[in-house]
Amino acid sequence: MREHGLDLGQTDTYAAAVEDAKIPIIIWVVLSYIAALVMYISVDQPNWLMLMFFTGFIALHISLYWHAKTLLLKHAWFYFVIQGMIVYAASFLVFIGSPVVLIGLYPVLLGQCIGVLRNKSKTMVGLVAAAYLILTIIALLVTDWLDQLLLLIPIFLLMNVIVISYAHLFFRQVHARLRTQSFLNELEQTHRKVEELTLANERQRMARDLHDTLAQGLAGLIMQLEAADAHLERSNSIRAKQIIHTAMERARSTLADARLVIDELRLQAEVEQDFSSRVFSTAQKLVASKDIALHINTSVAVEPPAIIKEHCLFIISEAIMNAIKHAEASEIWLTLQQEKHGAVQLMIADNGQGFDTGRIGKLEGHYGIVGMTERARLIGGTINIESEPGKGTTVVVEIAANEDGAER
Numbered sequence: 001m002r003e004h005g006l007d008l009g010q011t012d013t014y015a016a017a018v019e020d021a022k023i024p025i026i027i028w029v030v031l032s033y034i035a036a037l038v039m040y041i042s043v044d045q046p047n048w049l050m051l052m053f054f055t056g057f058i059a060l061h062i063s064l065y066w067h068a069k070t071l072l073l074k075h076a077w078f079y080f081v082i083q084g085m086i087v088y089a090a091s092f093l094v095f096i097g098s099p100v101v102l103i104g105l106y107p108v109l110l111g112q113c114i115g116v117l118r119n120k121s122k123t124m125v126g127l128v129a130a131a132y133l134i135l136t137i138i139a140l141l142v143t144d145w146l147d148q149l150l151l152l153i154p155i156f157l158l159m160n161v162i163v164i165s166y167a168h169l170f171f172r173q174v175h176a177r178l179r180t181q182s183f184l185n186e187l188e189q190t191h192r193k194v195e196e197l198t199l200a201n202e203r204q205r206m207a208r209d210l211h212d213t214l215a216q217g218l219a220g221l222i223m224q225l226e227a228a229d230a231h232l233e234r235s236n237s238i239r240a241k242q243i244i245h246t247a248m249e250r251a252r253s254t255l256a257d258a259r260l261v262i263d264e265l266r267l268q269a270e271v272e273q274d275f276s277s278r279v280f281s282t283a284q285k286l287v288a289s290k291d292i293a294l295h296i297n298t299s300v301a302v303e304p305p306a307i308i309k310e311h312c313l314f315i316i317s318e319a320i321m322n323a324i325k326h327a328e329a330s331e332i333w334l335t336l337q338q339e340k341h342g343a344v345q346l347m348i349a350d351n352g353q354g355f356d357t358g359r360i361g362k363l364e365g366h367y368g369i370v371g372m373t374e375r376a377r378l379i380g381g382t383i384n385i386e387s388e389p390g391k392g393t394t395v396v397v398e399i400a401a402n403e404d405g406a407e408r
Contacts, residue, residue, distance in 0.1 A: 354392050
């Protein structure tokens with residue numbers, strides 16, 4: 001989109017450059033003004049009226065530089081035409097000082113023109129440069145500098161080359177600075193998005209934890225209570241009492257699971273422990289006050305990513321809880337091996353009652369096995385459950401090396 005003189009896409013670049021260059025340019029103009037004034041007063045009998053007009057033109061020239069940011073955005077061509085004519089007119093007011101005015105002020109205007117219009121039209125820059133050169137030659141001829149023309153024109157051209165080179169480098173630096181600022185802004189936006197995604201993933205994880213504990217536990221309780229109600233309607237109070245007793249046990253188990261989830265959330269907010277210590281403390285907490293022998297063997301060469309540790313701890317908790325609640329195990333073995341190249345192998349075995357693995361996901365109270373399988377998948381691992389009635393259960397989780405644990 002364009003607005004009169006400039007592409008709006010270039011506005012930030014030219015505005016920053018004009019603001020940065022405003023003070024140095026005005027200082028240069030003032031120095032050129034003083035030099036021309038000194039030459040004029042030292043050689044000719046000063047015409048104070050001419051000097052007043054000359055000072056007025058230079059003041060107008062500086063004023064336009066001061067407001068260049070606004071003028072260039074709305075009327076770029078008009079700005080360079082007016083500035084060029086002001087310099088041209090001012091050179092006639094101090095005949096002997098005209099070379100200083102022309103050679104000092106036109107190259108600066110041309111440098112500004114290159115910075116503002118170079119991406120829009122190189123032809124326009126060429127036309128401005130040609131116009132300023134022609135006006136300089138005419139002004140030098142009119143102000144009686146014909147005999148020095150062959151010397152002054154090369155000086156004029158040399159000044160233009162110097163100023164153009166400086167302007168090119170200056171605007172490149174400004175552009176690079178703005179790009180860096182843009183990248184920093186994009187990085188900040190990306191960081192905010194990552195934080196939002198992290199919060200979303202945390203909500204999903206908490207939802208899975210609640211589903212694996214409260215939702216499934218309460219669903220089972222409702223089914224048992226409905227069954228008890230049906231037996232009471234048939235006056236089968238003995239069976240109803242048995243079902244209510246089972247429901248109470250399930251309620252206690254669900255409460256224990258919920259507390260475990262809360263403990264895990266609190267643990268994440270505490271000072272981070274090493275993986276082996278967290279595995280040990282999690283397992284010990286589950287078998288505390290229970291007559292169960294727990295054997296733990298851990299070997300962690302390199303700390304795995306946090307998400308892998310989180311899911312592994314849940315799988316350990318779920319497997320041990322199943323061994324306690326359902327298998328009625330008296331002995332549990334926990335082995336964790338984590339190699340230098342990153343591969344993780346986790347095994348939880350018990351000497352409990354065991355079960356038919358073909359009924360996974362169908363047995364009441366075994367919903368957690370489905371959750372363990374899902375968590376293993378989320379960290380790029382596989383889970384294998386071996387069990388037979390009367391022969392205990394073994395859960396083996398293997399996570400390949402170089403997995404980042406991201407959900408896929």
